[in-house]
Amino acid sequence: MKIFxxxxxxxxxxxxxxxxxxxxxxxxxxxxxxxxxxxxxKGKVLLIDxxxxxxxxxxxxxxxxxxxxxxxxxYILLTHGHRDHVGDAVxxxxxxxxxxxxxPELAGNLVKLADFPEKxxxxxxxxxxxxxxxxxxxxxxxxxxxxxxxxxxxxxxxxATEAERAYGGNPAGFVLIIKNGPTIYHSGDTAYFKDMETIxxxxxxxxxxxxxxxxxxxxxQMAAKAAQSVGARLAIAQHYAxxxxxxxxxxxxxxxxxxxxxxxxxMKPGETISxxxxxxxxx
Ligand SMILES: [Zn+2]
Numbered sequence: 001m002k003i004f005x006x007x008x009x010x011x012x013x014x015x016x017x018x019x020x021x022x023x024x025x026x027x028x029x030x031x032x033x034x035x036x037x038x039x040x041x042k043g044k045v046l047l048i049d050x051x052x053x054x055x056x057x058x059x060x061x062x063x064x065x066x067x068x069x070x071x072x073x074x075y076i077l078l079t080h081g082h083r084d085h086v087g088d089a090v091x092x093x094x095x096x097x098x099x100x101x102x103x104p105e106l107a108g109n110l111v112k113l114a115d116f117p118e119k120x121x122x123x124x125x126x127x128x129x130x131x132x133x134x135x136x137x138x139x140x141x142x143x144x145x146x147x148x149x150x151x152x153x154x155x156x157x158x159x160a161t162e163a164e165r166a167y168g169g170n171p172a173g174f175v176l177i178i179k180n181g182p183t184i185y186h187s188g189d190t191a192y193f194k195d196m197e198t199i200x201x202x203x204x205x206x207x208x209x210x211x212x213x214x215x216x217x218x219x220x221q222m223a224a225k226a227a228q229s230v231g232a233r234l235a236i237a238q239h240y241a242x243x244x245x246x247x248x249x250x251x252x253x254x255x256x257x258x259x260x261x262x263x264x265x266x267m268k269p270g271e272t273i274s275x276x277x278x279x280x281x282x283x
Contacts, residue, residue, distance in 0.1 A: 076100050
């Protein structure tokens with residue numbers, strides 16, 4: 001009887017630990033501008049457009065090193081090559097060993113011109129628009145989606161006769177399908193395009209991270225239209241109020257979303273929201 005009792009305890013323990021794993025959350029953190037981290041239920045960390053030294057990031061204020069707050073990164077995803085998106089990718093890659101996910105031209109030029117660690121930029125995670133890859137032992141599917149923008153890589157080694165901007169491949173967005181978590185769309189720096197509807201048809205977008213700052217990409221009203229086109233269950237604003245030219249706040253975006261009856265959540269730089277399955281946890 002005692003042995004059976006022990007078995008029962010062990011079974012209960014095993015069942016509870018399985019439950020604990022399945023009940024784990026997906027965490028989405030905004031660092032300001034277009035920079036987000038996603039921590040999957042199994043603990044893998046993805047960083048998108050990691051300009052952590054942007055002026056909005058509270059972890060970079062007063063000369064603080066924002067990299068101290070990101071000890072572990074498994075993947076770095078870049079929508080395009082502009083400096084406000086590549087940001088601190090090279091330093092983070094060196095420090096964490098993170099694998100790069102972006103288009104091949106951007107990866108190649110980051111290695112050649114910005115000394116991105118070569119081995120981490122030459123894996124089967126290099127991809128093109130329209131493609132899907134599986135990462136994190138199959139826990140996350142990454143789809144690269146079109147973006148209407150430009151893309152170039154800043155060349156810090158450029159001589160006086162060379163262009164400061166090298167080719168950065170095509171700009172993109174990402175859809176991240178997380179097992180036991182939400183499906184997240186990051187729009188990159190795109191303009192609105194009607195085919196966003198196709199993204200919404202193909203993927204059930206739980207949360208859309210949309211660039212709303214205007215000037216270089218979607219104005220707030222069109223960003224709200226983008227939320228509608230991709231069928232977002234929740235819209236979150238990004239790429240605004242960082243520097244002159246994109247100095248709008250999120251009010252116009254919020255008002256238009258209200259009119260379109262699309263839920264909106266205003267994240268603060270440095271804030272983390274959590275999902276259990278596809279459900280956002282109440283604050
Ligand atoms: Zn940008």
